[in-house]
Amino acid sequence: MKKVILTGVRPSGNLTLGNYLGAIKNFVDRQEQYDSYIFIADLHAITSPKDPQKLKEAVYNCVAMYLACGVDPKKTIVFKQSDVLEHGTLGFIMTFQTKMGELSRMTQFKLKSQQQTKEGVDTGLFVYPTLMVADILLYNTSIVPVGKDQQQHVELTRDLAERFNKRYGQTFTMPDVYVAPVGNKILNLQNPLEKMNKSDSGDNKGTIFLMDDIEVAKKKIMSAKTDNLAHVHFDEENQPGISNLMSILSKITDEDFESIEKRYEGKGYGEFKKEVAEVVAKTLAEIQAKFKQFNNKDMLDKILSNGAIDAQKVASQTLKRAANALGLN
Numbered sequence: 001m002k003k004v005i006l007t008g009v010r011p012s013g014n015l016t017l018g019n020y021l022g023a024i025k026n027f028v029d030r031q032e033q034y035d036s037y038i039f040i041a042d043l044h045a046i047t048s049p050k051d052p053q054k055l056k057e058a059v060y061n062c063v064a065m066y067l068a069c070g071v072d073p074k075k076t077i078v079f080k081q082s083d084v085l086e087h088g089t090l091g092f093i094m095t096f097q098t099k100m101g102e103l104s105r106m107t108q109f110k111l112k113s114q115q116q117t118k119e120g121v122d123t124g125l126f127v128y129p130t131l132m133v134a135d136i137l138l139y140n141t142s143i144v145p146v147g148k149d150q151q152q153h154v155e156l157t158r159d160l161a162e163r164f165n166k167r168y169g170q171t172f173t174m175p176d177v178y179v180a181p182v183g184n185k186i187l188n189l190q191n192p193l194e195k196m197n198k199s200d201s202g203d204n205k206g207t208i209f210l211m212d213d214i215e216v217a218k219k220k221i222m223s224a225k226t227d228n229l230a231h232v233h234f235d236e237e238n239q240p241g242i243s244n245l246m247s248i249l250s251k252i253t254d255e256d257f258e259s260i261e262k263r264y265e266g267k268g269y270g271e272f273k274k275e276v277a278e279v280v281a282k283t284l285a286e287i288q289a290k291f292k293q294f295n296n297k298d299m300l301d302k303i304l305s306n307g308a309i310d311a312q313k314v315a316s317q318t319l320k321r322a323a324n325a326l327g328l329n
């Protein structure tokens with residue numbers, strides 16, 4: 001039997017180069033080796049209020065983008081989280097297995113709750129990691145490719161699975177996180193101290209959206225913030241901007257940092273940026289050409305409804321096992 005791989009993205013905006021390089025590409029590269037599941041994390045998108053129509057559009061956009069990035073619905077179960085009700089129920093159960101302290105020490109919560117202090121911090125922001133725990137455990141997942149920012153939540157999943165199994169008997173499969181060595185945290189091009197986020201505003205010069213106009217994307221790379229050290233060198237602390245561009249280049253072309261450094265010895269940043277811009281432009285052009293092909297709502301609806309049926313078969317068994325273990329039926 002094949003092991004299970006699973007990942008998901010929130011339909012909270014247009015997908016970025018960070019989402020692609022940090023999560024989706026690592027999934028696509030492995031979809032044949034594993035029993036594969038990729039979902040649209042729409043329940044996670046309502047952690048903060050959203051325009052309902054925009055959310056619906058973002059879901060379609062996200063599925064079409066998965067396909068454009070190489071997800072093959074013949075090999076992978078593609079589904080929408082809210083179509084499989086077991087996510088909510090197991091999420092609820094797992095919230096009850098979790099200590100307040102375990103959730104309040106999550107880095108993402110600490111970071112994002114600071115930005116919400118004016119009107120109060122949403123509970124969703126606090127408890128969404130336990131929904132993520134359910135997302136992963138429902139499918140007996142062995143490997144979860146995510147960006148660095150989500151690593152801690154997969155580790156929480158391991159802690160909770162282990163605790164549950166110890167308390168109530170073997171119920172859940174232990175998942176492993178897969179954070180790729182390169183490109184696990186693509187930084188904002190204008191502020192290379194912060195992660196590139198899809199919920200950054202649409203005209204953000206520091207964020208490469210996969211649907212960006214190719215010339216605009218190139219300009220964003222050419223005007224990326226760097227430093228005045230004038231040598232292409234991988235040093236995340238002292239040269240975060242250049243290191244970020246090197247990560248992008250290396251992740252796309254597979255060339256290692258040493259080789260990139262050698263090629264650019266004694267050369268300026270302009271030339272280097274130009275190569276990164278070209279490589280990114282090519283990647284975007286390929287994705288965008290495929291996106292056009294897949295941007296068909298009838299076809300996407302069919303993929304999602306088939307995916308939900310297949311996903312639900314597995315999820316319902318896991319939920320039954322967990323409910324039995326707890327004495328709930």
Ligand code: ATP
Nearest residue numbers: 010012018022023146147184185186196197198199
């Ligand atoms: P949001 O701003 O809405 O949180 P996001 O860009 O952080 O959007 P998520 O939907 O939260 O995207 O995350 C989807 C996946 O993409 C996760 O596995 C996450 O770790 C990964 N990811 C997100 N941003 C980056 C990034 N800048 N570099 C690498 N991986 C990333």
Ligand code: MG
Nearest residue numbers: 010149197198
């Ligand atoms: Mg995020």
